[in-house]
Amino acid sequence: MKVALVCSEKLPVPPVRGGAIQLYIEGIVPFLNKKHQLTVFSISDPELKDHEILNGVEYCRVPASSKNNYVALVSRELSAGQFEIVHIFNRPQSFKSFYTASPGSKFVLSLHNEMFAPNKIGNEQAAFCLEAVHQVVTVSDFIKKTVENRYPPATGKVRTVYSGVNPDEFQPVWTEKAREIRQKIKGQFGIGSGKLVLVVTRFSEKKGVHLVISAMEEVLKKYPQTILMVVGSKWYGSNRIDAYVTHVYNLAKNIPEKHIIFTGFIPPRQVVEFFSAGDIFICASQWQEPLARIHYEAMAAGLPIITTDRGGNAEVVEGYGNGIIVPEYNNSGDFAWAIKYLLENPETALAMGKRGRKMAEEKYNWGRVAREIMEIYAAIEHC
Known part of the structure; x- marks a missing residue:
């Protein structure tokens, strides 16, 4: 037809x-x-x-x-x-x-x-x-x-x-190719060998990156080598700064240097590599999200997911064993708890990532x- x-x-x-x-x-x-x-x-x-x-x-x-x-x-x-x-x-x-x-x-x-x-x-x-x-x-x-x-x-x-997604475009984090990508990206941004918490998002209050930054202040007290990387910008193809972006940058001043990285806008075909560089993925949606496609990308890369029960997000996480749904979507303390849980339980985090990868290969x-x-x-x- x-x-x-x-x-x-x-x-x-x-x-x-x-x-x-x-x-x-x-x-x-x-x-x-x-x-x-x-x-x-x-x-x-x-x-x-x-x-x-x-x-x-x-x-x-x-x-x-x-x-x-x-x-x-x-x-x-x-x-x-x-x-x-x-x-x-x-x-x-x-x-x-x-x-x-x-x-x-x-x-x-x-x-x-x-x-x-x-x-x-x-x-x-x-x-x-x-x-x-x-x-x-x-x-x-x-x-x-x-x-x-x-x-x-x-x-x-x-x-x-x-x-x-196309799972073939993503290197699962436990593979040698992903380890090479991780070292390349960490070298590119001059960051250490600590675990990397990844957020891929647009800068908007409804996307909740401010809560993840606040959560990292708590995480770093127990895991001081952890790094937060925020991939994205205010709008597609642009690094425009508005009041919310300024607010986020000001919050980041509470995080020690080299423990929070803002990449700015990254073209879609290059973003794929950043998923392979992470250890934990967070979607902090505050609005009734239809169902953010970044969940599928995180699955394809074999990352354990932390997400919110907002809109459709939980539909591809709840009951599947591939991530954690935070109890309160607007509580930075709950994000801190989830991050620390996965850092404290690396075998559980790996199992979640492998389940997610299998789901991407077989269904998503x-x-x-x-x-x-x-x-x-x-x-x-x-x-």
Whole structure:
């Protein structure tokens, strides 16, 4: 079938600036392309051509000046494309424009965030979208329930398809290759041989990095060689500083030099190595996170996970033995307890990491994600 994948308008595909949706599309395209003729629509970027065909996949990147302009330009392309399936990512409020542009198509909507919240889409828009779309795909049961709870008639049309990674891109931390990566990164940043607590995040209060920094003050009292490395920045591709970033940097002054490292923005393809350099991974989400994809990346690298029971995060940790869910998501003392527990119990930490790696290899990988998406395409082809 001829299939259009319509990315959200903020970042391009491939994910040269990062972005969970962009990484998702890049991950599933090689598998979908084996059975379908694909066109991927995204925003233009100075590093990428506006139009090209790579490995048989057509990429159309539109130079839009605004969200509305992006929707209009993609709609124009859809109207001429005669696509059998149009797969929209994270933009139900734009659905009607795409639907009007290509009325002969069947539509799939993938949700990576809580896009049916009342402050994001009106009742009329939401009802039209959920009635006209053939399938809604969510990244977690948490997001699935947010749709069904607000619009009960959608029940039965919404399906959770957990995201994934390419495990082959990650070196599990117990391997010789990972040890070489760890030494290279520690040498690059001039840090010692202590255990490395890793946070990969955007700098936002809702991501909770300030709590991890406060927790490290307590951890260092007992384990003074421990190092906290924070990989990321305020926004994709930028090291912009705002009030929260300044607050985080000020908190870090309480940590001895060389025991906290801020890398700034790291391109997505290089971030993979940082996972292999860690010993413990933390996701400190304070908001109702849909389900942060960094959990899958930490699993693939064989890292024990410390996370919060916010939104969908716990769905890939609770009951699986691959990490710890902190009792109170907004208590730095609970993060300190979890870090110290894993430092005190290295065999338990290793076992958690190995379970996570096995889960990434067997379930949370792009091949499985693509198979589920293709099942959906096949089911709606003749309906």
